[in-house]
Amino acid sequence: MTAPAATAAAAALAARGVSVRYGRHQVLSGVDFAVPAGTTTGLAGPSGCGKSTLAAVLALLLRPHAGTVTVDGRTTPGFRYRAPRELRTRVAIVFQQPRMAVDPRLRLRDLITEPLRATGRSAGAGAALDRLADLVGLTTELLGRFPHEVSDGQLQRACVARALVLGPRYLVCDEMTTMLDASTQALLVHAVRAYQRDSGAGVLAVSHDPVLLDRWCDEVRNWEQVAGPRRR
Amino acid sequence: MTASDGPGGVAAFGGASAGAGPSLAVERMSVRFRLPRETVHAVTDVSFTLRAGECLALVGESGCGKSVLAAGLLGLLPGNAELRGRALLDEVDLLAAPERVLARRIRGRRVGLVTQSPAAHLTPVRTARAHLEEAVTELGTARGDPRAAADRYAARAGLRPADLRRYPHQLSGGLAQRVSTALALAGDPWLLLADEPTTGLDRALVSHTMAELGRLRDAGHGVLLITHDLAAARAVADRVAVMYAGRLVEITAAGEFFAAPGAGGPAHPYAAALLDALPDRGFTPLPGFPPELTRLPDGCAFAPRCARADAACAITPPPVVRGGRLLACHHPEGRA
Numbered sequence: 001m002t003a004p005a006a007t008a009a010a011a012a013l014a015a016r017g018v019s020v021r022y023g024r025h026q027v028l029s030g031v032d033f034a035v036p037a038g039t040t041t042g043l044a045g046p047s048g049c050g051k052s053t054l055a056a057v058l059a060l061l062l063r064p065h066a067g068t069v070t071v072d073g074r075t076t077p078g079f080r081y082r083a084p085r086e087l088r089t090r091v092a093i094v095f096q097q098p099r100m101a102v103d104p105r106l107r108l109r110d111l112i113t114e115p116l117r118a119t120g121r122s123a124g125a126g127a128a129l130d131r132l133a134d135l136v137g138l139t140t141e142l143l144g145r146f147p148h149e150v151s152d153g154q155l156q157r158a159c160v161a162r163a164l165v166l167g168p169r170y171l172v173c174d175e176m177t178t179m180l181d182a183s184t185q186a187l188l189v190h191a192v193r194a195y196q197r198d199s200g201a202g203v204l205a206v207s208h209d210p211v212l213l214d215r216w217c218d219e220v221r222n223w224e225q226v227a228g229p230r231r232r
Numbered sequence: 233m234t235a236s237d238g239p240g241g242v243a244a245f246g247g248a249s250a251g252a253g254p255s256l257a258v259e260r261m262s263v264r265f266r267l268p269r270e271t272v273h274a275v276t277d278v279s280f281t282l283r284a285g286e287c288l289a290l291v292g293e294s295g296c297g298k299s300v301l302a303a304g305l306l307g308l309l310p311g312n313a314e315l316r317g318r319a320l321l322d323e324v325d326l327l328a329a330p331e332r333v334l335a336r337r338i339r340g341r342r343v344g345l346v347t348q349s350p351a352a353h354l355t356p357v358r359t360a361r362a363h364l365e366e367a368v369t370e371l372g373t374a375r376g377d378p379r380a381a382a383d384r385y386a387a388r389a390g391l392r393p394a395d396l397r398r399y400p401h402q403l404s405g406g407l408a409q410r411v412s413t414a415l416a417l418a419g420d421p422w423l424l425l426a427d428e429p430t431t432g433l434d435r436a437l438v439s440h441t442m443a444e445l446g447r448l449r450d451a452g453h454g455v456l457l458i459t460h461d462l463a464a465a466r467a468v469a470d471r472v473a474v475m476y477a478g479r480l481v482e483i484t485a486a487g488e489f490f491a492a493p494g495a496g497g498p499a500h501p502y503a504a505a506l507l508d509a510l511p512d513r514g515f516t517p518l519p520g521f522p523p524e525l526t527r528l529p530d531g532c533a534f535a536p537r538c539a540r541a542d543a544a545c546a547i548t549p550p551p552v553v554r555g556g557r558l559l560a561c562h563h564p565e566g567r568a
Contacts, residue, residue, distance in 0.1 A: 047405055047434040096432075139521075151295045154521075178432060181293045181460040182509035187517035208434030211463075215511040 011037035011072050013058055013091060013170040013202055018067035020053050027053045030067070031227055035170060037072070037202040040193065042213035045223025051206045052096075054226075055174040058204060059093035072169065089119060092168035096175035098155040102147050108158040109143040115166050132161035135191045153184035160188055164195055171196070172204045177212070189216050253284035254322050254342075254422050256305075256454065261317035261327065263297070263304050263478075270526040274300040276478040277317070279558070284422050287445065287455040289469035289486070291462060291506070293522055297478040298458045302427050306343060307334040321423065340371050344416030346426040346445075351408040354400040360386075360411045361396035364418060371419035381418075389414035390444055406437040413444060423454045430464045442467035462510060466490045473558075474503040477523050477533035483558045499554075499564035501541075502534045532562065540565075 014034040020027050027050045035041050035058065045051045056062035057069060060076060060083040069076045069083075071090055076083040095101040102111055112132060113125040133143055136157040147155055156176070163171060173192060177185035193216065196203045207213050213220045263275040275297045282288045290298050303309050305319055305326050319326040321342055324333065339345075347353045354363055364382035368374040374381045383393050389410045395403075403411060409429060416424055426445060430438045438461070446468045449455045459465055465472060469486040482500040489498050493513070498504050508514040520537045523529060532538070535545035540563040550560045 046436060047432075137517075137520075142521075153294055182462060182506060182511075183293060183518040186509045186511070186515050189511075189515070190517065209511075210435070212511045215515055 011202075012070075013037075013072075013204070014070045015054065015058055015064075016068050016070070018054070018057055018064040018069070020050075020057065020062065020064050028057070028064070028227065033058070033221075033226055035172075035202045035204045037169060038196075038200045039218040040196055040203040040205060040216060042217035042220035043204060043206045043223065043226065044208065044210050044213050044220055045226075046208060049223045050227060051208075051223060052174050055093070055172050055204065055206045058091070058170075059172040059174075060088050060091050061093065085119070089115075089166050090169045091172065092163035092166065092170070093172040093174060094156075094159050094163045094176045096178050098152060098159045098179075099147065101159055102155065104147050107144055107146055108138065108150065108155075111147075111158050112143075112161045112165055115162065119166065121166075128165055129161075132164055135164075135194065136161050137187055137191075153180050156180060156184070156188065157191075160191060167199065168201060170202045170204070172206070174206045175208070176205070178207070178209075185212070253452075254454070255284065256282045256423055256456075257318075257320045258305075259318045259320070261301070261304065261319055262315070263300050263309065264314040264316075265310075265312055266314065267312075267526075272525045273478055273528050274313075274525055275304065276528075277552075278475075278478075278480050279317075280473055280480065280483060282423070282454045282456055284454045285449060285452050287449045287457055287468050287470050289457045289459060289465035289472045290475055291459060291465055291472060292475035293506075294460055295522060295525075296475045297525070298460075298475055299427055301475075302345075302425050302456070302458055305425065306339055306345060307331060340367070340416075340419035340421065342421050343423045343425060344419065344421035346409075346416045346424060346429050347412050348428040348431050350412030350429075351400050351403055351405075353412065354403075354408070356400050358399070359396065360391075360398055360400075360403065360414075363411065364396065364414055367415050367418035373418060373420055382414075385414045385417050386410075388417055388448075405433050406440060409433065409437070409441050410444070413448075417448075422452070423456065424448060425456050425458070427458045428460070429457070430459065430461050438464050439467060462507060472498075472503075474498065474500060474506065476502050477528060478525055479533065479560065480558060481534070481560045497565070499559055499566070500561050501538050501563070501565060504565055505537075532560070 012034045016032055018031045019029045031054060033054060043051055057064050071087050074087060076087055109129060113129055116122050116125045138157050142150060142154055177188055192203060205213060205216055259279050261275060261278045265272040265274060278301060292298055304315060315327045317327060361382055364385060365378040368381040369378050386396055391410045391414060395407055429441055433441060442464055445455050457465060457469060471483055472486050472489040473483045474481050482498055482503050484498050488496045491497050505518050508516050509518060518537055523533050529546060531546045531548050532550045535541040545562050550562050552558060552560050
């Protein structure tokens with residue numbers, strides 16, 4: 001994966017020449033990055049370097065000011081335009097802080113199956129829920145609880161299940177386990193790894209912990225390689 | 233930073249032998265929360281001692297009662313908390329002392345709190361310097377010159393005077409952590425409670441924060457480090473106390489606890505499993521979940537998740553002391 005820009009025709013989630021700025025602060029300038037299908041790619045870097053911004057761009061949540069994002073060769077529309085649902089449902093994301101990522105009014109089971117209802121696929125919701133709850137180790141009793149009734153680790157398990165419920169081709173994990181204890185971290189990484197292997201999906205694992213990424217990923221790239229040395 | 237430039241307390245016990253300096257002695261401390269239909273057994277029969285110049289790491293999964301223990305020691309629990317046992321800080325029982333004593337003599341002055349996500353604890357419209365000068369004035373360590381005192385404590389926490397001009401939103405995670413540490417030091421407490429000080433920091437900042445806590449320990453402070461991050465604990469702890477479902481299950485010397493597999497390691501199966509979940513060890517998750525603190529089993533709380541458990545474990549509470557140290561297990565690993 002040395003020259004992602006040249007050969008993006010292969011199945012991949014790819015950013016090409018992506019630039020993002022917040023106000024006058026240029027966070028990304030001309031970044032190329034590809035997440036090939038069928039592998040887990042790690043992205044390591046210190047706090048505040050722009051990893052999460054790139055993760056949000058690749059998850060189609062943040063439109064870059066310049067450059068493109070392609071999903072399996074299909075280009076998403078540019079700045080100010082929302083990616084079409086067909087592309088958005090191919091890419092899922094798990095955030096660092098589960099409590100800020102969920103609707104506090106939904107029980108865990110409804111959090112997990114909401115994307116199915118939103119896309120008119122609720123027919124198979126029961127079976128999907130059972131399968132995913134088993135994958136992330138959530139009991140029936142926990143599925144019936146509200147977010148304020150479970151721990152961060154239990155809620156993040158639900159967030160991973162929710163991210164996988166539509167069977168995404170690509171999954172972006174942005175500091176997925178930073179808040180969690182070692183045991184839950186190991187369990188969720190194994191769950192994502194199992195999904196990735198079974199489905200042939202591409203996974204991007206963003207973390208500041210190189211030890212974790214070495215254990216988790218097929219390939220790890222450092223932020224300096226991706227964005228060049230930091231100017232600040 | 234040497235012990236001699238700490239005023240009062242710190243200098244007095246900088247080179248003191250164990251037992252002579254101040255100490256925290258927690259004896260059978262329990263915390264219960266009575267709810268309308270159930271009781272939360274947040275902390276049960278916790279005993280440990282911590283001396284000046286020592287760092288004790290309290291580790292365990294989230295929800296095991298670590299932070300409730302810390303809040304209990306500072307008198308910061310909500311009104312429905314029921315406390316039992318004693319926590320003697322020098323001659324004051326922290327669990328029984330009236331709020332007036334805690335506020336005027338203990339918090340900030342004998343015990344400093346290094347907070348989790350420190351930027352969230354600062355007032356957004358005031359600079360770091362304004363926070364520090366207020367603290368030294370309020371805690372009586374300004375000695376007539378709040379500005380100089382603020383600089384002194386900032387330096388002790390690794391901050392430059394220029395850093396103090398910043399507002400909370402201008403502080404990086406590492407700087408915010410140092411401001412929090414400077415505030416904790418502002419009343420010259422000998423004991424520092426660090427509650428998850430590394431949450432959300434990257435590896436470089438974790439190492440840095442741990443090195444600073446180690447430096448404060450070496451300068452004569454006692455440090456109680458509460459964390460779920462075993463890698464952080466390894467960097468600074470002298471002893472490791474493992475907490476599970478509100479109880480301490482093992483206290484081990486850190487060198488023994490973090491010894492390479494085969495060369496040592498903890499004896500309690502829970503402690504061993506927690507270590508084995510680290511990405512540089514087995515990366516193996518523990519099965520199942522900790523028990524609800526409202527429905528604790530009669531026997532060992534870890535038995536349902538334990539590979540070494542037998543039928544008796546679920547019924548009989550484990551012995552608390554084995555071989556002269558705290559090890560609450562019927563079937564400890566190997567060389568117990």
